[in-house]
Amino acid sequence: MRAILGKAIGYAVFIGTAVMIYLAWSAGLASPRSDVAEIEAPVIQISSTVPGRIISIAVTNNDAVKAGDILFQIDPEPYRLRLEQAQAELRATQSELAQGERNIATEQSNADVAQKQIERAQFNADLARQTLERLEPLLDRGFVTAQQVDQARTTYNDSLVSLDQALQQSQGASQVIGTLDTRQAQVDTATATVALAQRDLDNTTVRAPFDGIVTGLTMPAGQYVITGQTVFAMIDTSQWEAVAFFRETELPNIAVGDAAEVFVMANTRVPVRGTVSAIGWGVRSADAATILGLPIVSNSLNWVKVAKRFPVYVELHEPPTDLMRVGASAVVVIQGAADADDDGDAH
Amino acid sequence: MLPRAIRPAAAIAGALTLAGCSAAGGPPSIPIFGSFFPAWIICAVGGIVVAVIIRALLIALRIDEHLPAPPLVYLCLAISGGIGFWMIWSGVA
Numbered sequence: 020m021r022a023i024l025g026k027a028i029g030y031a032v033f034i035g036t037a038v039m040i041y042l043a044w045s046a047g048l049a050s051p052r053s054d055v056a057e058i059e060a061p062v063i064q065i066s067s068t069v070p071g072r073i074i075s076i077a078v079t080n081n082d083a084v085k086a087g088d089i090l091f092q093i094d095p096e097p098y099r100l101r102l103e104q105a106q107a108e109l110r111a112t113q114s115e116l117a118q119g120e121r122n123i124a125t126e127q128s129n130a131d132v133a134q135k136q137i138e139r140a141q142f143n144a145d146l147a148r149q150t151l152e153r154l155e156p157l158l159d160r161g162f163v164t165a166q167q168v169d170q171a172r173t174t175y176n177d178s179l180v181s182l183d184q185a186l187q188q189s190q191g192a193s194q195v196i197g198t199l200d201t202r203q204a205q206v207d208t209a210t211a212t213v214a215l216a217q218r219d220l221d222n223t224t225v226r227a228p229f230d231g232i233v234t235g236l237t238m239p240a241g242q243y244v245i246t247g248q249t250v251f252a253m254i255d256t257s258q259w260e261a262v263a264f265f266r267e268t269e270l271p272n273i274a275v276g277d278a279a280e281v282f283v284m285a286n287t288r289v290p291v292r293g294t295v296s297a298i299g300w301g302v303r304s305a306d307a308a309t310i311l312g313l314p315i316v317s318n319s320l321n322w323v324k325v326a327k328r329f330p331v332y333v334e335l336h337e338p339p340t341d342l343m344r345v346g347a348s349a350v351v352v353i354q355g356a357a358d359a360d361d362d363g364d365a366h
Numbered sequence: 367m368l369p370r371a372i373r374p375a376a377a378i379a380g381a382l383t384l385a386g387c388s389a390a391g392g393p394p395s396i397p398i399f400g401s402f403f404p405a406w407i408i409c410a411v412g413g414i415v416v417a418v419i420i421r422a423l424l425i426a427l428r429i430d431e432h433l434p435a436p437p438l439v440y441l442c443l444a445i446s447g448g449i450g451f452w453m454i455w456s457g458v459a
């Protein structure tokens with residue numbers, strides 16, 4: 020009796036173990052997990068657009084700030100003065116432009132006068148021609164002297180010359196009328212200079228580009244900073260993600276859009292839901308490097324190779340704010356292509 | 367609050383009692399004294415403990431002497447016990 024029971028138990032244990040190994044293996048295949056993961060968020064370096072001395076810093080290290088909040092203030096005095104200078108230059112060019120308009124009006128009326136002179140010369144010439152035409156037939160009959168006719172002809176010729184002169188004068192007066200192009204361009208330049216100065220003045224107040232957390236702020240006010248010099252960093256708290264490093268052999272079982280569960284090691288009792296947003300396409304090779312066009316290949320390569328790991332990016336949904344720290348350790352379990360409520364045991 | 371050291375054991379006991387009703391799994395790593403241990407190591411230890419207990423039971427019942435290849439049976443018991451704990455812990459079962 021006991022012999023049969025013993026044999027039954029023994030073989031049942033063998034079969035049971037085989038089944039358990041198969042189940043565990045397929046479960047692991049369906050929901051790959053990685054305990055090499057970190058919490059990440061976009062981090063940017065906050066710097067000033069304009070150089071100058073920082074006169075006040077409105078935030079302290081590790082402060083949470085909203086987009087548009089004032090972070091720090093560069094001394095605005097030089098920029099205000101520069102703006103006033105530019106505004107004065109703009110006024111000068113505007114006045115120049117008005118003067119130019121008046122000059123053109125004067126030149127225009129001169130041209131009008133010259134135009135009228137043409138008409139007068141034309142009338143005079145007509146009169147002289149008519150006088151000459153009247154006198155010429157009278158000369159044959161002896162009513163007028165040759166002297167009188169010659170005088171009339173001279174007057175006529177003289178009036179033609181006057182008409183010519185008037186025409187040339189009018190032409191010259193019209194050509195003299197200038198344009199406002201140069202002065203207008205000067206006004207445009209001055210306007211742009213004012214806008215630039217205004218922009219620089221506005222940029223002396225540095226504001227938060229997004230909702231985030233101030234980090235790495237160690238300097239007090241008083242430091243002179245140049246354009247682009249990092250004052251501190253800001254963590255974008257709207258885009259937390261977990262970066263898990265999966266073995267390359269596990270990647271075929273992971274797809275973009277898969278549901279994932281992320282455990283932050285600071286508190287593993289609060290699993291965070293997430294979605295696989297991307298899978299890394301490249302990591303740097305440690306076995307080969309190329310220097311000056313030729314690859315450097317190590318001579319001693321291992322017989323047994325360890326699988327490479329690639330980053331898998333998991334976008335977190337409503338992560339608990341108290342657990343989200345850049346670089347925090349985490350564990351990621353991919354739950355397959357099904358929706359977020361799936362257990363992941365379907366395979 | 368439970369002392370840190372016995373938390374994983376308590377967690378496994380809790381997972382055992384909750385087997386079947388909790389769908390969500392526990393974390394695949396368990397922090398013990400500032401180090402993160404893979405859950406499967408703790409489950410494997412649990413499997414060995416189960417095998418030892420069952421061995422004592424079988425010896426008491428005098429079935430032990432009739433087992434085919436006893437070392438292999440106990441090895442398999444330890445393995446399947448560990449896998450069982452792991453499946454309960456990770457919510458697969």
